[in-house]
Amino acid sequence: MVLKLFYVLISIAIATIILLVINQAIKEKNIKQRFYINFIITLSLLGLFLISFLIDLNLEIIKLDSYLYFALPFSGVFIITSFIFGGFYFNRYKGIIKKRRESLKEKLYLVIKQDKNFYLEDTKEGLRGIVFNISKSVIFHDEMLNIITKKLNLQVLKKNYLGSFTENEKVKYHCYYVVMNSEISGYKKVFEMELPNQKFVKFHEEIIYKIILNKEIDGKY
Numbered sequence: 137m138v139l140k141l142f143y144v145l146i147s148i149a150i151a152t153i154i155l156l157v158i159n160q161a162i163k164e165k166n167i168k169q170r171f172y173i174n175f176i177i178t179l180s181l182l183g184l185f186l187i188s189f190l191i192d193l194n195l196e197i198i199k200l201d202s203y204l205y206f207a208l209p210f211s212g213v214f215i216i217t218s219f220i221f222g223g224f225y226f227n228r229y230k231g232i233i234k235k236r237r238e239s240l241k242e243k244l245y246l247v248i249k250q251d252k253n254f255y256l257e258d259t260k261e262g263l264r265g266i267v268f269n270i271s272k273s274v275i276f277h278d279e280m281l282n283i284i285t286k287k288l289n290l291q292v293l294k295k296n297y298l299g300s301f302t303e304n305e306k307v308k309y310h311c312y313y314v315v316m317n318s319e320i321s322g323y324k325k326v327f328e329m330e331l332p333n334q335k336f337v338k339f340h341e342e343i344i345y346k347i348i349l350n351k352e353i354d355g356k357y
Contacts, residue, residue: 154181244268244280245301245309247347248290248323250316254331256344258324262335265311265344266323277310291318299353301343311343311353 154177162173245265248255256263274280278297285292294315302308319325326334336344346353 241307242270242277243307243309244270244277244284245311245343245347246281246314247312247344248314248316248320249348250319252328254326254328254348255320255323256326259337261337262340263324263326263344264337264340265309265347267309270310281312281314285314288320289318290314290316290320292316296350298347298350301353302356305356311347313347313350 158173158177159170162170245267247265255266257266268280268284270277270280271283274283281295284290292314294313296313298311298313300308300310331344343353
């Protein structure tokens with residue numbers, strides 16, 4: 137009995153270590169992506185154990201109860217992981233959708249750099265960061281950024297999220313500094329040394345320079 141309990145603990149430890157290593161490797165991904173990756177990995181592990189169990193059982197290599205001491209803990213880890221990530225994801229999803237309906241509009245605010253040039257949005261009042269609406273069908277703003285970069289066919293080298301600011305207590309802008317190795321059309325291209333000579337929308341010059349200098353953005357304007 138003690139030996140069988142030892143096997144159960146060993147199998148739980150192996151499953152836990154595998155999941156910890158996987159989640160450390162995917163920590164930069166959002167909760168939706170992590171949920172699906174954990175779901176697929178744990179389901180695959182369980183499937184491999186069940187397949188090997190059936191093969192060994194058919195070949196009469198093992199007895200029925202031998203493999204169950206390994207398969208059941210993996211089943212438990214799979215079920216627990218699914219419930220934890222599933223519950224967290226759906227609660228987060230409902231909370232964000234409810235918040236969006238009740239509070240501020242949300243938009244992306246991008247300062248894009250390519251080589252020694254910056255791409256900004258040219259308006260009647262002056263330059264500002266490039267603004268994109270965040271679709272209500274998208275849960276996280278980093279997902280929206282991925283959609284936009286793919287749509288514009290941008291080859292992104294680096295992207296930094298630097299925080300957010302609100303304008304007139306009506307719109308919340310999530311600020312990103314994006315470095316790419318390809319040009320983009322439809323926006324004003326400004327050589328980095330010419331930035332001080334440009335006309336900016338009120339207070340946006342401060343925001344743009346903070347983003348370029350990788351400083352945290354947090355405030356109301």
